[in-house]
Structure formats: C-alpha cells, structure tokens
Amino acid sequence: MTQSEFLNIVMPFKDKLYRLAKRLLISAEEAEDATQEVLLKLWAGKKQMHRYNNVEAFAMTMTKNFCLDRLKSKQSANLKLVHSNYAETGASLQQQVERRNSLEWVERIMEELPEQQRMILQLRDVEAYEYEEIEKLLDMKPTAVRVALSRARKAVREKLLEKHRYGIG
Amino acid sequence: MGSDRIEKLLEKYFEAATSAAEEQELRAYFESGDVAPHLEEYTPMFQFFSQAKQERYTRQVPLKTRSMPYRWLSVAAVAVLALGFYFGNQYQEQREAEYAYQQTRKALGLIAQNLDRGTEKVAHLETFETTKQKIYKNQ
Numbered sequence: 001m002t003q004s005e006f007l008n009i010v011m012p013f014k015d016k017l018y019r020l021a022k023r024l025l026i027s028a029e030e031a032e033d034a035t036q037e038v039l040l041k042l043w044a045g046k047k048q049m050h051r052y053n054n055v056e057a058f059a060m061t062m063t064k065n066f067c068l069d070r071l072k073s074k075q076s077a078n079l080k081l082v083h084s085n086y087a088e089t090g091a092s093l094q095q096q097v098e099r100r101n102s103l104e105w106v107e108r109i110m111e112e113l114p115e116q117q118r119m120i121l122q123l124r125d126v127e128a129y130e131y132e133e134i135e136k137l138l139d140m141k142p143t144a145v146r147v148a149l150s151r152a153r154k155a156v157r158e159k160l161l162e163k164h165r166y167g168i169g
Numbered sequence: 170m171g172s173d174r175i176e177k178l179l180e181k182y183f184e185a186a187t188s189a190a191e192e193q194e195l196r197a198y199f200e201s202g203d204v205a206p207h208l209e210e211y212t213p214m215f216q217f218f219s220q221a222k223q224e225r226y227t228r229q230v231p232l233k234t235r236s237m238p239y240r241w242l243s244v245a246a247v248a249v250l251a252l253g254f255y256f257g258n259q260y261q262e263q264r265e266a267e268y269a270y271q272q273t274r275k276a277l278g279l280i281a282q283n284l285d286r287g288t289e290k291v292a293h294l295e296t297f298e299t300t301k302q303k304i305y306k307n308q
Binding site: 105 | 182184186211216217232
C-alpha cells in the first residue's frame with residue numbers, strides 16, 4: 001500500500017479519532033499525541049488492513065483503548081492531565097461571548113461525566129453513529145447503550161439548567 | 170417548524186429513543202437561531218454538538234518513511250558482505266594458486282639443477298668413450 005492510498009483511507013476519519021481522543025483525554029495536546037500514535041500503528045499494520053472490513057471502526061476502537069489505557073496509567077501515577085484549551089478568543093459582541101461561554105459550559109459538563117457516558121455522547125450526538133456501531137465499538141448490549149445515553153443526556157441537561165438558573169460559569 | 174414537534178422530539182431524545190434523522194432535525198432546529206423562548210435553554214447543548222464536530226486534527230498524518238531506508242540498508246549490507254566473501258574467496262584462491270605455482274617452479278628448478286649436474290657427470294663419460302674409441306682405432 002502506498003502512502004497516498006493509506007492517506008485516502010485515513011483522511012475521512014482522522015478528525016473523528018482526534019475528537020474521541022480529546023473527549024476522553026480532554027487535553028488537546030494529549031489527544032493529538034494519541035491520534036498520532038493510533039495513525040502510526042495503523043500505518044505499521046497497513047498490510048493487515050484489508051482484513052478489517054471497517055477500518056474506521058477498527059481505528060476508533062484502537063483510539064478508545066489507547067486513551068483508556070492512558071487515563072488508567074495517569075490515574076495510577078496519581079497525575080492529573082493538564083490542559084490549557086480554555087483560551088479565550090476576543091469576541092466583540094456581548095452575545096457572542098455569552099454563547100461561547102454557554103458552549104464551554106457544555107464542554108465542561110461533559111468532562112465531568114463518566115468516561116463511558118462521555119464516549120457514548122461523543123459517538124452518538126457529535127459523530128451521529130448508529131446504535132449498532134456504538135454497541136460494537138464499546139462492546140455493550142443495546143439496552144445498556146440506550147440507558148447510558150439517556151443518563152448522559154439528562155445529566156448534561158440538568159447541569160446546564162442549573163448553571164443557566166444561577167448564571168455561574 | 171412547530172415547537173410542539175420539537176418538544177415531543179426532545180422528550181424522546183432524553184429517553185434515547187430518537188432516530189438519527191430526528192436528532193439531526195433537533196440539531197438543525199437549534200442551529201437555526203429561531204428557537205422558541207421556552208426551549209432556549211437547550212440551545213447550548215445542541216449547538217455544542219454541532220460545534221464539536223467541526224474540530225480538526227491539525228497535525229500532519231505521520232508516516233514513517235525513515236524505516237524504509239533502514240530496511241534497504243540491511244539488504245545492502247548483506248549484499249556487500251556476500252560479495253566480499255565471494256571476491257575474497259577468489260582472491261584467496263588466486264593467491265594459493267600462485268603459491269602452488271611458485272612451489273612447483275622451485276621444485277622443477279631443483280630437478281633441473283640436479284639434472285644438469287647429472288649431465289656434467291655424463292659428459293665425463295663421453296670423454297671416456299672417445300678415448301676408448303681412439304684406443305680401439307689404434308689397435
């Protein structure tokens with residue numbers, strides 16, 4: 001397989017890998033490292049690639065496993081992931097600032113969710129994956145996915161309304 | 170789009186019972202900016218999802234091209250070694266052959282020398298023969 005063939009396969013979903021990694025690792029830099037690692041592994045195993053009928057699903061599973069391992073090792077080393085993605089971009093309009101802030105709230109609320117719920121929200125509401133795909137990717141039963149998704153959505157709504165009511169960021 | 174329908178969809182949405190198309194409809198509704206006031210509080214949630222999808226992996230896709238020359242290097246090294254052995258052997262054989270040739274020459278030279286010495290002695294015999302002939306003729 002040539003480089004351009006590989007890129008043609010990888011390009012459509014590399015952003016999805018990055019977004020899933022970032023949802024789990026939170027830090028943009030960590031997520032970029034993780035994505036790079038996964039892409040390198042894919043490139044190294046490119047000879048076996050034709051055997052997977054869905055390369056995207058395979059790569060997403062790899063990303064998930066890599067990030068969860070990473071989180072586990074960080075946890076055992078008692079380290080907190082450091083990130084600095086909260087860069088304020090100068091907005092001219094008050095409304096624009098407010099909207100951006102409220103979007104940032106949602107992101108922070110999501111960061112507080114358990115990893116599994118975070119992944120399900122990311123896959124369903126951001127990437128619009130089908131339920132069967134999510135079940136396979138996370139190795140979960142259909143009902144378990146639905147329950148976790150419903151819980152995650154409700155949790156986001158509750159916390160968002162709370163913040164909305166008290167107006168605290 | 171009626172807010173009644175959106176309300177129903179939201180209810181289904183939070184029970185995780187919406188289809189992908191219905192969720193797309195919800196996102197589109199909250200993206201549109203024309204949201205019923207009592208539903209405004211859901212806007213950030215759906216807008217966040219739409220915005221989160223815009224994030225891009227900005228690094229270059231890493232392709233290790235360095236590993237290829239290394240692999241070729243090892244092949245080249247093996248080739249050089251094999252050639253070295255081949256030509257080294259040839260050279261060694263040539264030297265051995267030369268040495269054998271020299272030895273043979275020396276040996277042959279030795280034989281020739283000794284043969285010469287032999288013919289010297291035979292030369293004495295010749296003198297003896299001619300003298301003998303002279304004596305026979307005189308008789």
